[in-house]
Amino acid sequence: MKVYIDSRICKGCQLCINYCPKKVFEPGDEVNDKGFVIPNVAHEELCIRCKLCEINCPDLAIYVE
Numbered sequence: 001m002k003v004y005i006d007s008r009i010c011k012g013c014q015l016c017i018n019y020c021p022k023k024v025f026e027p028g029d030e031v032n033d034k035g036f037v038i039p040n041v042a043h044e045e046l047c048i049r050c051k052l053c054e055i056n057c058p059d060l061a062i063y064v065e
């Protein structure tokens with residue numbers, strides 16, 4: 001299981017942190033070139049592949065493999 005966030009297009013809204021039922025994401029400390037703070041895929045091993053994050057990301061910045 002792989003969960004990717006494309007840091008080039010993420011706007012740091014943190015919706016994915018709230019949507020994920022397994023708490024895979026945490027607030028991160030990576031800042032992209034637009035100045036947005038990118039969430040950290042902290043607990044990828046907990047992912048159940050529900051794809052709620054991918055579906056709800058307003059910028060289509062998440063890809064679950």
Ligand code: SF4
Nearest residue numbers: 010011013014016057
């Ligand atoms: S929901 Fe999408 S745009 Fe918002 S923080 Fe998560 S990855 Fe970034």
Ligand code: SF4
Nearest residue numbers: 020047048050051053
């Ligand atoms: S697919 Fe579901 S469990 Fe996996 S990171 Fe996205 S919201 Fe969380």
